[in-house]
Amino acid sequence: MNTELQSHPKPTRCDAPVVDARVVLLTHYIPIYQLPIYRELSRQIRDFHVLLSTDVEPNRHFQPRWEGLDVTLQKTLTLQRRWRHSAGFDDTLYVHVPYDTGRQLRRLQPDIVLSLELGFRSLASSLHRILHRRSKLILCTYMSQHTEQGRGMMRAAARRWLIGRADAITYNGPSCFDVLSDLGADPKRLFHFPYAANPDSIYTGPRQSSGSPSVTRMLYIGQMTQRKGVEAMVEQVVRYAQQHAEQTFQLTMVGEGPLRESLSAVATPANLGIEFTGNLPSEQLPTLMPAHDLLIFPTLADEWGLVVNEALHSGLPVIGSLLAQASTTLLQDDRNGWLYDPRDDSGLAGCLDRWLACDAATRGSMAQACRDSVRDRTPAFAASGLIDACQFVMGHSTNDRCDD
Template sequence: MPKILCVTNMPVPYREKVHEIVSQTLNSDYLVIYCAKLEPNRQWKFKYGNYDKIFLADVSKGYIHNNIAIWRALNRSKPEVIISTGFNPTMLYAFIWSILHRAKFIPFTDGTYDSEKKLSLIHGLVRKIVFFKSYAFIGAGNGSSQLYQSYKIPNNKIFKSCLAIDNSLFKKSTSNKEYTLMFSGRLVEGKMPFFFVEVARKVKELTGNCNVLILGSGELANEIGAMLDGYKISYNMPGFIDQKQLPNFYPKSKLFLLPTKGDAWGIVANEAMAAGVPVITCEEAGVANDLVIDNINGYILPLNVDIWAEMIVKILSNDELYAEFAKNAYTHVQKYNFKSAADGIIDAIDFTFANLK
């Protein structure tokens, strides 16, 4: 029976290899329980990793997982440590189980202080209770550390498990840059695709030309296409792109734009930087001041169309500056890899076993 058990929403391509490494390091003494195979807003198709896993029957309503069957799975497994990546009812059942059976609990979040600062009193209270009874804390980046620190969690109990992709799949290219600007993500309000279009409009106004590449699907796709047509901006919108095909697109763009109303991270920035493409984003993105460093491998700017367009023109009109940003983007993202992500989880587990009360 596994000593370590992880409860999480669903398989995601950027965590499969991480689970494999953790499982191998722990000599397969590791089990992942998934609440669902796929959530409604995802179209991913990928091969699962080689590690022990269980899929609970999907009885969720949208993104809210509430399945008491987790209790039976825990009774069978009898883990000594439970890692949980959220606060859905299914995961809270695992937390209660850990209290009753004296298992050690480790919360794992991609959330940030900014993304969770508007939580309701009840959601905040739940986190306070869970954190009070937890032994170690795992987060995806600096924003997650700030979140834990806001609950008075000491730094020595906080471990980083970065969000990563297979950087080796994305080849750096300095030629064949067909597109001025690139966007990748779900075409919904929260991802701010209209802001992207307005920035492209302003860049065209300032320079006379702007070709854009937009990857992703969503409810706003037709409206976005109509806006681009109206502005007479040359564009390519191939829709949703399978994970295996993504590396073919990023190297074709000069700059990647990541506007958002509140991405906990923004894994698309990893993909762009792995292809040597500088990223422009905002403070609302989890990658800001972590993966994306202002004036080093991109820009972190207020959500103002004129400011974004001005900085885009600045970097694209200076070949030396652009080459430096592109090199720094490619170099910096190499630190964000599956091994590093797995090490953060393993360190949290080791810390927990070494400090049992």
């Protein structure tokens, strides 16, 4: 349990804040990709504080960075549990119980509380809202209809209660919007707060060809776990290479996880090379993306999937699982990638067939279409959704973003 205060000076603001209020954000930890968004919030909010449950979760491999933010590490009990999903995977989750939330909120006396997810921290924030009527509560949610399957009636009832206590709620994508609507949320109180790629993690230069139409360079970035669907992906790539001996395939696997050892032992045909790089810092992605032709995102369940954004920003077409909200929201077949069902043994092969059928001109136009499809999905755009929600609960604006 960590209790020490970790603060950094806020950047100097030359103009008046958009939100003239004290705002406290409660979240589990700060991923590297969220840092630019939170900095933008800090720039636009008069007094912005962050309460963290932990500095980083055990299965995350990066050095926490909070510079430019006022951060307090809470007293937290962290529990580990298993997530068994109907899609056929078993995954590890960490549940955080920041038990000093009430005390921290009384200390900070916020005008607005932003609480991520619909668990203990949001329950404590809701109780604070009940006891302090002048404060406002915004719940920040990250869900999809697929990830919410099998959650149970008791959890649904608890979430309906939390939703009923909130002054506004944010959603990360269309499927999350539908989940909230099904739970009884008022659409007028829903605001789009999407993911956005960290500018340091994307490649903005010209695309680089492999130099040969007979060479296909594929990239996977993520954890090597059951939930990520990597076993089936590797099996399908091996089978496809065996059936296309005239082609050369390269697959780069970036990340770590319990399946890495078994995956590295998979026998491959002579025309397929698989490289395991281990974990790489996000700053290396801009050099990695242009050295490949395609990103494969084979997940069995993801409420979003930011690597899809990162690839598209870099001009890299994506073969993406339809079980991830990022894929179903951002991908258009034959324009910036292809959707496929990772549970279908022939799904990935069909997408690779379509890639091989593309000539150089088509591949070039796809690279541009990739970038065009996410051009507006910047940290500033993401932050603007939460700023709109803050203005709404303060009575300064109406919501015009709920139809995204």
